[in-house]
Amino acid sequence: MTATTVVMTELHMTGQPEFDGQFFPAILNREGDETSLPDVLTWVRENRDSLDAKASQSGAILFRGLPLVTANDFDAFIRAFDYPNFRYEDSLSNAVRVNRTERVFTANEAPSSITICLHHEMAQTPVYPSRLFFFCEKPADAGGATPLCRSDWLFDRLCRELPQFARNCEEKGLLYTNVMPAENDPTSGMGRGWQSTFRSESRDTAEQRMRELGYSWEWLDDGCLRATTPRLQAVRELPDGRKTFFNQLIAAFHGWKDSRNDPAKAITFGDGTLLNPADVDRAAQIAEELTFDVPWQAGDVALVDNYVAMHGRRSFEGRRIVLASLVAS
Numbered sequence: 400m401t402a403t404t405v406v407m408t409e410l411h412m413t414g415q416p417e418f419d420g421q422f423f424p425a426i427l428n429r430e431g432d433e434t435s436l437p438d439v440l441t442w443v444r445e446n447r448d449s450l451d452a453k454a455s456q457s458g459a460i461l462f463r464g465l466p467l468v469t470a471n472d473f474d475a476f477i478r479a480f481d482y483p484n485f486r487y488e489d490s491l492s493n494a495v496r497v498n499r500t501e502r503v504f505t506a507n508e509a510p511s512s513i514t515i516c517l518h519h520e521m522a523q524t525p526v527y528p529s530r531l532f533f534f535c536e537k538p539a540d541a542g543g544a545t546p547l548c549r550s551d552w553l554f555d556r557l558c559r560e561l562p563q564f565a566r567n568c569e570e571k572g573l574l575y576t577n578v579m580p581a582e583n584d585p586t587s588g589m590g591r592g593w594q595s596t597f598r599s600e601s602r603d604t605a606e607q608r609m610r611e612l613g614y615s616w617e618w619l620d621d622g623c624l625r626a627t628t629p630r631l632q633a634v635r636e637l638p639d640g641r642k643t644f645f646n647q648l649i650a651a652f653h654g655w656k657d658s659r660n661d662p663a664k665a666i667t668f669g670d671g672t673l674l675n676p677a678d679v680d681r682a683a684q685i686a687e688e689l690t691f692d693v694p695w696q697a698g699d700v701a702l703v704d705n706y707v708a709m710h711g712r713r714s715f716e717g718r719r720i721v722l723a724s725l726v727a728s
């Protein structure tokens with residue numbers, strides 16, 4: 400085994416939620432003298448399996464103190480994990496993004512005043528990543544934390560406090576409806592156009608793709624497309640038996656608002672029945688209680704298991720550059 404100079408120690412920060420003696424997220428801080436990027440990459444390769452297991456168990460790992468500065472450094476760090484890449488072009492995500500390297504893109508181009516509610520990445524579509532990486536190139540002047548929430552803890556609480564709602568979510572699943580513009584609209588947190596989403600310039604090919612994916616749809620007079628997903632799971636069982644609140648219910652119900660979309664119409668149970676807004680509000684409240692806000696410093700990286708933890712974005716002031724990369728299943 401190659402000896403490296405990288406020593407990472409687990410630490411705790413104020414505000415980390417704790418449950419059954421576990422803190423969330425896991426925080427690994429590099430100790431000691433200067434180190435080089437090649438040494439860090441070697442350390443990742445040597446510890447890849449245990450880091451992967453730690454991310455799944457704890458939901459997320461925050462790495463601090465690494466010598467990562469640029470998008471290319473971040474790209475190299477991700478590659479050291481040797482995960483399959485999940486390409487934005489292949490996704491049905493509704494966010495507008497800009498690629499910085501083949502694997503790295505800006506987390507969301509939505510304006511700084513917009514708060515992005517907690518969600519599992521792309522759980523509102525049939526195609527989602529298994530993990531996400533975030534990298535802080537430049538923190539905001541104020542605000543701009545990335546909230547992270549343990550979704551298995553959340554589902555546990557829902558089963559105890561709102562058992563009927565939890566059962567409905569698990570048994571019925573969810574349908575999501577979203578009105579997409581033709582062209583990308585960067586002023587919206589969900590402004591990706593239908594041509595980009597379904598990788599098609601014509602209505603015919605968009606319809607073909609929606610048919611394959613099990614969507615239903617309606618073309619609107621202004622060229623927009625109202626698309627409804629097939630029934631998607633709202634609760635996911637992990638290989639170790641934990642159940643997570645794997646969906647975009649909170650984000651869709653509270654956040655899918657722009658000039659085209661009314662959050663009240665964005666989501667129903669899988670049988671078409673309506674959600675009780677009080678239940679969703681309570682779920683959002685519990686999620687907030689279980690949330691840790693990642694206080695970004697330049698060079699920080701977070702590895703999030705998308706099946707275990709939700710993420711979002713707090714509003715901010717000034718320029719904030721947080722880059723992201725997705726891992727395929």
Ligand code: FE2
Pocket residue numbers: 518519520521710
């Ligand atoms: Fe996201």
